[in-house]
Amino acid sequence: MNFTFSNDKPIYIQLIDIFKMNIISGLLSEGTKLDSVRDLAIAAKVNPNTMQKALSQLENIGLVRTERTSGRFITNDKEKIILMRKEIAIKEIEDFLRKMQSLGFKTAEIIQMIEEDKN
Amino acid sequence: MNFTFSNDKPIYIQLIDIFKMNIISGLLSEGTKLDSVRDLAIAAKVNPNTMQKALSQLENIGLVRTERTSGRFITNDKEKIILMRKEIAIKEIEDFLRKMQSLGFKTAEIIQMIEEDKN
Amino acid sequence: MNFTFSNDKPIYIQLIDIFKMNIISGLLSEGTKLDSVRDLAIAAKVNPNTMQKALSQLENIGLVRTERTSGRFITNDKEKIILMRKEIAIKEIEDFLRKMQSLGFKTAEIIQMIEEDKN
């Protein structure tokens, strides 16, 4: 797992995003057992409190489940993961289009630029 | 000029963005004299120092020129403005594509979703 | 660190210069952790905001790196420091020669005067 941080957003937010991405991409597949908070914190070179905060938010969203005695696991709910992927995509697209439109680009232009960027 | 702020980003950053957009959109055309710091601060319902901070950063980027005792002006450099629009667009597109790709979407899918969103 | 100010230049500019010189001279070596804004402000007998302004400009130049909650550090990039020393020197030399030449001195004369001054 690749942990690199920018400093324009709180680290725990960036941790959450990293986990989300790794779950969606399948790098962390359903049911996988996570390392301990302490080990994860060490791996990410982050304060354990920060890692803790990220994980508990992931738990709130339902992407991670805690079992008191045996540790934390990625949810088994495959539907949930697919749904989240869709939700994030829609949000990203809308944000993107809104920004581009306020820059004065038409949808056709935007698509063209994406086509070009592909190369 | 419409000043409304969210609270997820510092006000001075939002001010910078507002000015940028107004410059790009042509609402503030090249060479225009800006109102005084104090007046702009009043208009935005913001402390003069906050407005000053935003404006001096705009000056650092080269979008605004300060004449010490006569006021601030939008750059005359039309090229610079066009360039900035392009730069912002490219940055937005790349960010967007990177995110979408790490969500596992192919360019074709992305374009299709944009097409659909249009409606 | 010796903080004394003249009043022909803004304090924050003088602070920047002091830090630069201390970095170049090695008094603040690469990677060093700086004291907190508040402590530095006290040491320099200056308002924390003023110190902050100086430090954030040093960050813009890339001489200082900020870690959001753990403090500020001198860059680790030794090359950058050497480069900066060189840049400042070149700028000073060019400024100096330009002035001397517009006073009507030839390079040979200038060098001779420097030689004499040495004694």
Next chain:
Amino acid sequence: MNFTFSNDKPIYIQLIDIFKMNIISGLLSEGTKLDSVRDLAIAAKVNPNTMQKALSQLENIGLVRTERTSGRFITNDKEKIILMRKEIAIKEIEDFLRKMQSLGFKTAEIIQMIEEDKN
């Protein structure tokens, strides 16, 4: 006469420097009649008050003499001009050497860099 201004120093100071340089270089030779404040102000694209301030300081130093009815003249005192040239040169050299030495350059290095810059 070439009037271009930076904005790191007051304009009237820059005006004074420009006049000094032009006097020393001989572009304004001894005894020359200056244009009126108003015309000079127009030529320099500067507020007449600013030009006035510069000229009266030049008068204080004795480089310019005002004759109530017929206008302002560059001093006839050639010695004074030569002296001033020398003074400025010495000051510039000392400033320059002080700065270079605090950057850690030895006199020999400085001279070498000047030699190189010459090309």
Next chain:
DNA sequence: GTGGTCTAGACCACC
């Protein structure tokens, strides 16, 4: 405790 942001209000040089 750390940096970051913001407000309020003052003073200054310059034009």
Next chain:
DNA sequence: GTGGTCTAGACCACA
């Protein structure tokens, strides 16, 4: 009146 600087002091998120 203009921008620029500085102080004082408060509040916040983050670690």
